[in-house]
Amino acid sequence: MRIYFLLANWVKICYNIIMKLRKIEKKVKDYIEKNGLIKAGDRILVAVSGGPDSIFLLHLLNLFKNECNIDLICCHINHNLRGEDSERDENFAKDHFRSMNLQFVIRSVNVSSFRKKQHLSIEDAARQLRLKTLEKIAEETDSQKIALGHTFDDLVETFFLNLLRGAGRRGLLGIRERRGRFIRPLLCLSKKDILIYLKERNIDYRIDVTNWNSQYSRNFIRRELVPQIEERLNRSVKTNISQLIEVLKDEEEVLSRTVEKIIEKILKKSEEGIIIERETFRGLEAALQRRVIMRCFEKMAGEDKRLSFREIESLRSAISGRSSGLQFSYYGTTFFVGTENVLAENRLVSLEGYGEEKQDKIILDIPGNVQFQNRYHIVASVLESINGDIVNPDCAYFDLDEIHPPLVVRTRTDGDKFKPFGMKQDKKVKDFFIDSKIQFWERDKIPLILDLKGILWIVGLRRSDVARVGEKTERILKIEKRKIG
Numbered sequence: 001m002r003i004y005f006l007l008a009n010w011v012k013i014c015y016n017i018i019m020k021l022r023k024i025e026k027k028v029k030d031y032i033e034k035n036g037l038i039k040a041g042d043r044i045l046v047a048v049s050g051g052p053d054s055i056f057l058l059h060l061l062n063l064f065k066n067e068c069n070i071d072l073i074c075c076h077i078n079h080n081l082r083g084e085d086s087e088r089d090e091n092f093a094k095d096h097f098r099s100m101n102l103q104f105v106i107r108s109v110n111v112s113s114f115r116k117k118q119h120l121s122i123e124d125a126a127r128q129l130r131l132k133t134l135e136k137i138a139e140e141t142d143s144q145k146i147a148l149g150h151t152f153d154d155l156v157e158t159f160f161l162n163l164l165r166g167a168g169r170r171g172l173l174g175i176r177e178r179r180g181r182f183i184r185p186l187l188c189l190s191k192k193d194i195l196i197y198l199k200e201r202n203i204d205y206r207i208d209v210t211n212w213n214s215q216y217s218r219n220f221i222r223r224e225l226v227p228q229i230e231e232r233l234n235r236s237v238k239t240n241i242s243q244l245i246e247v248l249k250d251e252e253e254v255l256s257r258t259v260e261k262i263i264e265k266i267l268k269k270s271e272e273g274i275i276i277e278r279e280t281f282r283g284l285e286a287a288l289q290r291r292v293i294m295r296c297f298e299k300m301a302g303e304d305k306r307l308s309f310r311e312i313e314s315l316r317s318a319i320s321g322r323s324s325g326l327q328f329s330y331y332g333t334t335f336f337v338g339t340e341n342v343l344a345e346n347r348l349v350s351l352e353g354y355g356e357e358k359q360d361k362i363i364l365d366i367p368g369n370v371q372f373q374n375r376y377h378i379v380a381s382v383l384e385s386i387n388g389d390i391v392n393p394d395c396a397y398f399d400l401d402e403i404h405p406p407l408v409v410r411t412r413t414d415g416d417k418f419k420p421f422g423m424k425q426d427k428k429v430k431d432f433f434i435d436s437k438i439q440f441w442e443r444d445k446i447p448l449i450l451d452l453k454g455i456l457w458i459v460g461l462r463r464s465d466v467a468r469v470g471e472k473t474e475r476i477l478k479i480e481k482r483k484i485g
Helices: 002-034 052-068 082-098 111-118 122-143 152-164 191-200 215-231 237-266 278-282 286-301 309-321 429-435
Strands: 045-047 071-078 101-106 145-147 268-269 273-277 326-330 332-336 341-345 361-364 368-372 376-383 395-399 408-412 448-451 454-458 476-483
Touching: 002 052, 002 191, 045 052, 045 082, 045 122, 052 071, 052 191, 071 082, 071 122, 082 101, 111 122, 122 145, 152 215, 152 237, 215 237, 237 268, 237 278, 237 286, 268 286, 273 278, 273 286, 278 309, 278 341, 286 309, 286 332, 286 341, 309 326, 309 332, 361 368, 429 448, 429 454
Parallel strands: 045 071, 045 145, 071 101
Antiparallel strands: 268 273, 273 341, 326 332, 332 341, 361 408, 368 376, 376 476, 395 476, 408 448, 448 454
């Protein structure tokens, strides 16, 4: 009877374990389906460090492979940060892939060198280089998805990390289940569930000893901050954060739709970048103004870049204020605040001003042509009579015999003056641009045509009053601006 009781108890324990494991598998499968992370025919690049999370991810996707009709390619990236341990991780990953009879790719990267060049922390450098490398491998292997092993615990840690960094609503959402081709099928699972699964399935994995080092911010949150909060303040803190993230996610979707409708009205594309209409911007509430700035910046710099609260507020105050002629540069994107509009353009600006991008003066032969700022061809030709539309703003005609060569093409300089056509007094080029409502970021891109005596033509805007074509003109100089492309 005792043997029967022990046997029945053992069977019950085994049954409970099996049901527990199946419940874990179903939870991940349901999460994948709910969020549309995988579709039939996908080739998935699985990032495998050798740790428990990525090994679990690999085995589960392999379990679903036939049912979901997907193809798997394994990838291990050696960060070369832990000497022989990094080599052991790589060898472990290779052996594991071979034992599962799966195709794999191994890459070695130099995080330390990348960190120095980009002035990043070890954590950020490793993450950025890892993601860049995975993207490249996905392109090479024609993989539609890249699967990462982030768990619910990572989501909670990222919430605290971003909260302490001063992130806004979007930052508090933390890790997304899908971003571009990256997918995270394990955000519904805790580390505890994963370790139970691996133990019961007798699946081996590697432990990264640096995960125990609380010197790193994420490790401190994982090993010290969260346990202290659970012990002293609230044992349900992880569940509460999960619920908060779910609420923020739903609200974010509603707010994003509202912002996209506003963006259609307030942001305009131009050849240089994106234009923000200041008057419409001023009419928005502060929360929406911030969102417009963030979306505009993401469109220019990419969604992986973020502005700090201070940067957003500085820019918001400038745009909603009344001053003009201001400029703000972040990560290679510059915002030029003009009188009526703001231009967001992808170019770096020096502290001394944006004039460094001016092109040196170019000699324009008669006849001849030059290329200017990779935007225009400036063409000079000699005619006996005017051919073409005399009011065409991209053409100007002069009495060649009253011109004093050589002709020079350049942009404005301080103190430039000219006598506009039909006027008796000289006018500063700067004042002419202001009166003509030329945005200040455009002023250093407009070519001027000069001879030895001075400015002949502010190209496309106004010719000077010199060298007029008249009845006694024998040779006509035609100067034309043609747009490249």
